[in-house]
Amino acid sequence: MNYVRFLNATSLARKPSPIRVLTGIVLQSPPSLISMASGMPNAELFPIKEASLTLSDGSKLNVDNALLKKGLQYSATPGLPEMLKWLKGIQQKVHNPPSLGISDENKQLDFLVTSGSQDGLCKVFEAFVSPGDNILMEIPAYAGTLSIVRPLRANILGVQADKDGIIPESLRKCLSKWSPSDAQDPSSDIPKVLYCIPNGGNPTGSGLTLDRKREIYSIAQEYDLVIMEDDPYFYLQFAKPYIPSFLSMDVDGRVMRFDSLSKLLSSGVRVGFLSGPKMLVNRIALHMQVSVVHVSGMSQALLVPILETMGFDGFLKHAQNVADFYEKKRDMCLTAAEKHLKGLAEWSVPSGGMFLWLKLPGISDTFKMISEKAREKEVLFVPGNAFMPDDTAPCQYVRASYSLVSAEDMDKAFERLAALIREEQT
Secondary structure (H helix, E strand, O other), rough: OOOHHOOOOOHHHHHOHHHHHHHHHHHOOOOOOOOOOOOOOOHHOOOOOOOEEEEEOOOOEEEHHHHHHHHOOOOOOOOOOOHHHHHHHHHHHOOOOOHOOOOOOOOOOEEEEEEEEHHHHHHHHHHOOOOOOOHHHHHHHOOOHHHHHHHHEEEEEEEEEOOEOOOOOHHHHHHHOOOHHHHHOOOOOOOEEEEEEOOOOOOOOOOHHHHHHHHHHHHHHHHOOOOEEEOOOOHHEOOOOOOOHHHHHOOOOOOEEEEEOOOOOOOOOOOOOEEEEEHHHHHHHHHHHHOOOOOHHHHHHHHHHHHHHHHHHHHHHHHHHHHHHHHHHHHHHHHHHHHHEOOEEEEEOEEEEOOOEEEEEOOOHHHHHHHHHHOOOOOOOOEEEHHOOOOOOOOOEEEEEEEOOOHHHHHHHHHHHHHHHHHHHO
């Protein structure tokens, strides 16, 4: 793996922030060190002296004073040591990444706490992509990712997907104009990155099968691609055992994996994490040093005691409870869709996540119907063009989210959508 070929000029030009380097030295030094180098504020003046949490089961947790002090002060960019220790442990337990044992330091698995997984996604794209680059992306795609990539002036090569995720034959077709040897030619415009949501796809609810993942990883090896594995819904898979991740089969150090705690613990704390080869993760850390500096220390300090109290097994049990909840919500959504939309819409059963992807064969473009007429009927969905590289092209799809809606309201929502579809068809 020649990681330099994946990085653009901006990323390669980044150097460690001298202030951030000094902060790391101070944090790792013994109390006997006298430092007049740091610009840290005097923590004695902070009004917060202790913190406690009441959990949903009624139990109470006190945040350790030493941890609280770390959370209140500037900290190292990669994350609080306690948070990084837990993240490494859960990744090892759940994914057992081969890259943890790679001897090449550049390829060794490293971790970075990010301000939600989307912050990590944004910074990785900004490190990888130059204007005119070709990017392989599962279509339909997460609207947030499209909003990241469009201003970078890249060419999005849409890889088709179905209910089982990316279709490997479509990936090969996208790559067919190049030879694998083009990956060794610095002047070639061969794609270097494949982006996908492998579980509970947003917007489709689809999930990649293990056989397809193995084939896609093999194609990535053949064409020297980095796989950006955006997996915030990994723990919301409805079937068990979990389908192994790309990270779990990454013998080369070619997977950048994005995880999130938003769907399991809190979306407001804005804590996600990036796992990937050390050389690439370090480039993202250098970007963070001069942008957000580090993820909120208080968010990390509040989460650490929760995660440590749960333990890995407790965390996985909680994740299973969350997945069970959304599976029931999905079934309610499918019942309402079957009742009101049969013959008017087509859909596949979501294998995870929070979304139902509806195709309306009788509607050439859903944008105006959803953005204007649906609001008049007091119902809201997302028109499918939001998830397409060309959001001006007609699109027959609609995304429905079942995460917050009761069975009764789902029934009303699809009844109103059915009425809208019939009005449009007359």
